[in-house]
Amino acid sequence: MTRRPVKLLAGLAILGLVSAGCGVGRDDGGDGQTGAGVTSEPCPKAVNQDNGCIYLGTISDLTSGPFAALAVPITDAQKAFWKRVNQQGGIGGYDIDVTRYVRDNKYNPETHNQVYQEIKGDVLGLAQTLGSPTTAAIINDLESNKVVAAPASWTSAWAFQDVILESGTNYCFEAMNSVDYGVEQRKAKSVMAVHYAGDYGEDAAAGARIAANKQGVRFEAVETEEGQDNQAGAIEAVASKKPDLLILTTGPTDAAVIVGQAAARGYRGMVIGTSPTWNPGLLASPAAEALKAMYLQSGPWAPFGSDTPGHRAMRKALGKVEPNDGYTSGWVWSYPLKAALEKATQNGNLTREGLLEAVQSLREVDYEGMLPKEAGNFSGSPNQTTFRQSLISKPDESAPSGVTLQEDFFVGSTAKGHNFDKPCFE
Amino acid sequence: MIEFLQGVAGGLGDGSVYALLALGFVIIYKSTRVINFSQPAFMLAGAVLVSYLVGPLGFYLAVAVGVLVTAMLALGVERVAVRPMIGKPVFAIAIITLGIDIAMRVVVNGFIGTDVRQVGDPWGLASRPLLGVPVQERHIAMVLTAAVAVALLFAFFKYTRIGLAMRASAVDQEAALTQGVSVGTVFALSWAIAGGLAAIGGTFVATGAGADQQMWIIALKALPAIILGGLDSLEGAVAGGLIIGVVESLVGTYQADIAPWLGNNFAVVSPYVVMLLVLLVRPYGLFGTREVERV
Numbered sequence: 001m002t003r004r005p006v007k008l009l010a011g012l013a014i015l016g017l018v019s020a021g022c023g024v025g026r027d028d029g030g031d032g033q034t035g036a037g038v039t040s041e042p043c044p045k046a047v048n049q050d051n052g053c054i055y056l057g058t059i060s061d062l063t064s065g066p067f068a069a070l071a072v073p074i075t076d077a078q079k080a081f082w083k084r085v086n087q088q089g090g091i092g093g094y095d096i097d098v099t100r101y102v103r104d105n106k107y108n109p110e111t112h113n114q115v116y117q118e119i120k121g122d123v124l125g126l127a128q129t130l131g132s133p134t135t136a137a138i139i140n141d142l143e144s145n146k147v148v149a150a151p152a153s154w155t156s157a158w159a160f161q162d163v164i165l166e167s168g169t170n171y172c173f174e175a176m177n178s179v180d181y182g183v184e185q186r187k188a189k190s191v192m193a194v195h196y197a198g199d200y201g202e203d204a205a206a207g208a209r210i211a212a213n214k215q216g217v218r219f220e221a222v223e224t225e226e227g228q229d230n231q232a233g234a235i236e237a238v239a240s241k242k243p244d245l246l247i248l249t250t251g252p253t254d255a256a257v258i259v260g261q262a263a264a265r266g267y268r269g270m271v272i273g274t275s276p277t278w279n280p281g282l283l284a285s286p287a288a289e290a291l292k293a294m295y296l297q298s299g300p301w302a303p304f305g306s307d308t309p310g311h312r313a314m315r316k317a318l319g320k321v322e323p324n325d326g327y328t329s330g331w332v333w334s335y336p337l338k339a340a341l342e343k344a345t346q347n348g349n350l351t352r353e354g355l356l357e358a359v360q361s362l363r364e365v366d367y368e369g370m371l372p373k374e375a376g377n378f379s380g381s382p383n384q385t386t387f388r389q390s391l392i393s394k395p396d397e398s399a400p401s402g403v404t405l406q407e408d409f410f411v412g413s414t415a416k417g418h419n420f421d422k423p424c425f426e
Numbered sequence: 427m428i429e430f431l432q433g434v435a436g437g438l439g440d441g442s443v444y445a446l447l448a449l450g451f452v453i454i455y456k457s458t459r460v461i462n463f464s465q466p467a468f469m470l471a472g473a474v475l476v477s478y479l480v481g482p483l484g485f486y487l488a489v490a491v492g493v494l495v496t497a498m499l500a501l502g503v504e505r506v507a508v509r510p511m512i513g514k515p516v517f518a519i520a521i522i523t524l525g526i527d528i529a530m531r532v533v534v535n536g537f538i539g540t541d542v543r544q545v546g547d548p549w550g551l552a553s554r555p556l557l558g559v560p561v562q563e564r565h566i567a568m569v570l571t572a573a574v575a576v577a578l579l580f581a582f583f584k585y586t587r588i589g590l591a592m593r594a595s596a597v598d599q600e601a602a603l604t605q606g607v608s609v610g611t612v613f614a615l616s617w618a619i620a621g622g623l624a625a626i627g628g629t630f631v632a633t634g635a636g637a638d639q640q641m642w643i644i645a646l647k648a649l650p651a652i653i654l655g656g657l658d659s660l661e662g663a664v665a666g667g668l669i670i671g672v673v674e675s676l677v678g679t680y681q682a683d684i685a686p687w688l689g690n691n692f693a694v695v696s697p698y699v700v701m702l703l704v705l706l707v708r709p710y711g712l713f714g715t716r717e718v719e720r721v
Contacts, residue, residue, distance in 0.1 A: 063532050066640050069540045222682075223690040228634050229440060229644045230694050232433075232678025252542055256635035264551045264562065281542030285636045286550040324540040
């Protein structure tokens, strides 16, 4: 009795291994070249039964990691994005499937690599690889296998990776623009960057430092740890030194603790947080008054409730959801991949090499107004092509995601003149 | 001086939350010899429950109901996942509690969703002068609540029959069993009390900026507190929690000026440094029972 299930399991395991092996390099036999992750059979639950299927993988922080609150809406928005693409007929005779190979990285680089290896053979590229340290764990593999991937992070390091299809500006330029804005528009004489460690916080702090030095104002960077209980040092630094401009690169609750507590101790400066520091829930927090009085939020694109064709299409595709800029980000990050797939099918080469070639020939991407077309230029050196404009929003209880636009796309003098020849935090 | 006293006051506030959480760990440890790693999940669950109940019930009633429901939840978890393991190595049970923690947090995260949830407390970030020092009202509330909870708890252990039974089974389970103490009830009750305390702690943590999916990590601050105070000592848990809170707050306030060479954010590791220093002198913690082992 006990032997049989074991044998059965072993048999199933072998079958699984064999079929997984066969999955690599499936061919559709249709027009043009195809490779891994592309089949002539329709997608599961295909919108267009006559189309073949392009499988894209998603590796995100879906359950217990620190960015799950952002990652889930990002992933949902991308499912909605590609569903819309399919409803519009797909791309070059193919539907796009982003639902079959969705994996949870728990924001752990090892897990990220492990689940990537699991799905690698079955996907053409990655519709999402969430996080900088996690993506760093697979970047060499992505490069050597020419697997094109849309990131879910804004570090300046991505500009230097061919296979990463980043959208919008990075933390570094975003912070430069914020400092320029604070100094030029609001006459700030001192700048402090309170930031997490790693290439989220350090990238922004590096950008802020470059801009402060260029502007000739005092600058200080204070590194802080994650966790509401770990902000005493940051609060002390802000409350005692009272910088005219505070650049924040933390998570939302930590930002609220720092701003709220510093305000309770008499701080009245101007605070600009990078996009991941905001959550609409903060407008109901005890720090709301302080945030409304002092806080501005920089970002690579306009918030959820904005009025562009892309934003409208996103809201329509998502239906009734709790507004959150995770959705906006997931949606925007998908446009360059769509453009690259279109180009690759036009070129008749839907292999990984073909897709990478298509990416490298992209000079512009139609973001349906969510970003200017030139933000999708992937065909030159980072210094020539990286998009440097960001925008600034302010808290607004009546807006869907709690912020409305204050300054539309702009590029400050520092970012404009910066020689971008390496990631800012290096 | 004012800065120092403010630091102490804030530290005592945070410290009393650590003390509540530490008490939960210690109560379960005393009765079952298991370190219950699912305390963080109960803390998060309690805060999130309150955030949902505060709308219809108002803050104080919401906290009362939230504490009660979290206690029942802990009771249920003990019954389903821990009770069948009695008699197995405590190490195995501790690992099970780790699993419970992760599973529960995934469920609770579903209720947090993409937002930061607010518990709607009446204090906000308002301060009031206390002996000339501006102290945040929520910190005063934390200290008072913890004091009341601790007093009730100590009275419960001292003056009630079931409290006595709990102490008896903590000393010697088999002897208690032969005297007619229902050890099962003791286990269940210790989990329920720990769950309730975690819910109070969680609510207070969320008064600063709200509850998000990462808030659970704060419960782990109770670990240096219980090691510092002595794993099996209720007094130790309270003292440990308060010491950790104050040390962390003062180090956070002064370290960057006095000892910048210690690097950034030394406050984060300071609880563990204090714990190590105390353990060098008193290996069983400040109030822990010295174990006699024959070698």
